[in-house]
Amino acid sequence: MNSEKLTYIEEAGLAFELFGMTRMAGRIMGYLIVCDKDAVSFNELQEGLKASKGSISGTTKQLVAIGFIEPVLLPGDRKTYYRVSNVDVGTILRGRVQLFIKFATVLEKGRNLKSQNDRVSDWTLEMSSFYRWFGSEVEQVLNKWETEKDNYINDRDP
């Protein structure tokens, strides 16, 4: 593992943190991406990331739970290997849209506690209406992607 890759792994840690996950989750994803192996053992993750067994254990469980990685078992081998899942872009997106809707709905809930309608009432109503509507639009956009994606994915080695 060269130093460029090690730097990248930390960068991935920060990116996942920005996205609301933990640094270690990002490091594990980064490691699995750049390591040029199909799957990586628990032990290699621990040594490669210089982290504790507890941290690897807990974080791999989280990543499996949200579907970003998956365990790989081999016959005659007691170890657990992990690899990046082919988690669908739509699944990730839908999760975020739900967060949006919840956020807007909490704002709009405040509206129902007011004793009068006013400028803020209108704003919260538009917020929640928009994000709810947006959720259904996203479904159409995802369908469009499925039919058109070949036009937009350009491999570096076609």
Next chain:
Amino acid sequence: MNSEKLTYIEEAGLAFELFGMTRMAGRIMGYLIVCDKDAVSFNELQEGLKASKGSISGTTKQLVAIGFIEPVLLPGDRKTYYRVSNVDVGTILRGRVQLFIKFATVLEKGRNLKSQNDRVSDWTLEMSSFYRWFGSEVEQVLNKWETEKDNYINDRDP
């Protein structure tokens, strides 16, 4: 300020935290929403939220910076008042989409550090391609919203 509203203000704090902002930012938004005033003074926020001046000062500055609230000044009055801005749903959405693109791009960056293309390469490439494409789709969806929103916003008091 009744107890239902006070409870709501804390709930708003949690919602903003989920959205990557601070609890106090959410409390201030919550207060401004349910207080039934057009604008609220620094001092009222401090007393109403039982927070320190430092906290109100720092958090109002953040909320102004990101456009969620705006200061209101009155002639002959030294105080600063704050109110919820009519921040455009599109502005908020675009900010989140940028975060998405950055996230996917970091994953894809790992791809360029690999010595071979493989399953993970394909996945990161699709991720970043999708979210970049999605960014432009969102612009069209926002235009659609502007022309159609009247059909989707239903006031409780029409």
Next chain:
DNA sequence: CATAATGTTCAATACATATTGAACTAAATG
């Protein structure tokens, strides 16, 4: 059965950062 290999659990620690609170600036008022 004794030992090694593979993970798990959870209390303790480390770490980041949100919030406080006291000291401060700046401007208005009498």
Next chain:
DNA sequence: CATTTAGTTCAATATGTATTGAACATTATG
């Protein structure tokens, strides 16, 4: 000019949580 008002700054504190590390469980192996 002295005092009050309004808000800012920043070092100290509180708080939450990510991570560690040691003890433990479990299963395989000789």
